[in-house]
Amino acid sequence: MSTRTIKLDMISRVEGEGGLTLKVKDGVLTELKLHIFESPRFFEGILRGRRLEEAPDITSRICGICPVAYQISSASAMENALGIELPPVLLDLRRLILYGEWIESHMLHVHLLHAPDFLRYSDAIAMAKEHPKEVQRGLGLKQLGNRIVSVVGGREVHPVNIRVGGFYSYPSEPSMRELRADLAHAIDECESVVRWVSSFEFPDDETPAEFVAIRGRGAYPLLGGEIESSNGTSIPISGFDSEFEEDQLEHSTAMHSHRRNGDSYLVGPLARFHLSRGVLTPRAQALARECLPGGAIRNPYRSIVVRAIETLVALEGSLQIVESYEPTGAPNVGYRARAGVGFGCSEAPRGFCWHRYGITADGLIESARIVPPTSQNLAQIEVDLFAFASARLELPDEELKTECERAVRNHDPCISCSVHFLNMRIERS
């Protein structure tokens, strides 16, 4: 009997830190663990006893990559608890800043983290030497995403303008006007990015996952009160707890989410695209038909194309909001504190981010529960990796490590949210 242990100590080009261990017994993969060694930071505990107004600024610190989604999910949960609704102009600004985060995060992942895998470089710096035009174009789009976040939110990482009830201030009209011409040009540039990434070679791989995302109701999913699944069901966000649960595992400071019956599922670009491909804008629709023909996209390698198409969706959506921008009324809705429970949900670049808070009559947070996108995907990533690695055990350890690392990166895990990631080890026996 022979045992082979293959360990990848740290998976690179992912946000946050984690590793992977594979145990192989007599040529059969017996165990696969995705380790998350991000230090726990206990956000849900820290939030207790704080003012409800503090939740957007505190929860944004969970993740420097998608702080906007945390701010919007927490603010909407509070608004839900307080029984207030935002007028369309403020909801549009929430969409705009979230689009900005999608553009920044997707272009970062596509160009700096993911594309080097397909073109076989160790990083974008090496890639930039031979593909300077593409890297510059990607950085330009990424920068525009950051500019949107800054115009609406004040700064790129941990913006300061989002508050419970709306915004502290309206973004200035000249700064919004300046975005217009750049957005129109960026939409053309982004089309070229979609065609560039769709020309890559995609290894065979398929995830059988159930796809879950916010229900878009005629629009591409972003904000909303319902969650829908590829199994045809749809639930209000307040029903998330009764359908899904989280487990703590010894090898991970990230909790693993799954359905109450134990089944894993996938959130993020593949899920959103699967559920909402029918409501893409005509330009994105035509490009999707050209670059992602066929029905469901289940090959995680192709997620790079989906991210590029989602970037186009976000750029077009941003342009529409910027063009119709007319600040009217106060930048925020007033409220009086009252005891209650509130739910909030928004689509972060990696999938939806779900929040639930209990509030006291004095406006203090009594309980907090936050389910980040990556903790929802970890269980499914393990399932997918198990099948992926099982089919490639004949590879020498180093090659197998490289391939598994790529397979993990397909999912763009963001593991800083060690409210709740990757070293890789393969044990062969």
Add this chain to the structure above:
Amino acid sequence: MKPRLLPKLAVWKFASCDGCQLSLLNCEDELLAVTSAVEIAYFPEASSNRGAGPFDISLVEGSITTPDERDRIQAVRRRSKVLVAIGACACSGGIQALRNFGSDVELARSVYPNPELLSILETSTPISDHVTVDLELRGCPVSKVQLIEALQALLDGRKPTFENCSVCEECKRGGTTCLLVSKRMPCLGPVTVAGCGALCPAFGRGCYGCFGPKESPNMDAMTSSLRNVGLSDADIVRMFRGINANTPAMANAAKDVR
């Protein structure tokens, strides 16, 4: 011709949100210039290349919260010529240092069903509590301008120039009317070090101190001003116990409120 040897840059992550190292990747205009001036020798978030060191410049993000991190920072220091702490977590312990003021067991229990599976220290502490730090870049997140200035200065072999005045002076220069005086809005600007460009007041909200206290802040006067605009003692304590709760100035002021 002999190839020029570029200084080796490493980026390390401890307990943090990734936002400060992302700020480096957010310097889109300067990114390719930076990468031609240094060799990125260790930056797992951005590259699969992992050098063993030694490194000329180490940027350290995050605070020390686990026994493993406590050991790891020593190894980073040994392999680094210059060690720069970047961001509030690395400089003060960060928002996760709020656990220093409550029971961590209780906190862990409130978040994880089986806290015994976690290996954690009782406190979240800045890098300088553990090793010699050559330069600190404050802020949550760090300012890109300060980050580029620090790298430029280190490459030039000079001391970086940062302002050490308060956010108040940045408000004056930016033409923002004082929110504390004119709108009676709670604001930590008077005791917070400049660096953000007085961003929050420009958006019509009080400063919440993400760059941390300036040198010798008058915390007593700050407490009085916050009382004057109607904040309760409990709310003042909450304001001091924010992103930089673990700095001596904020920790002591919070204690003195009661």
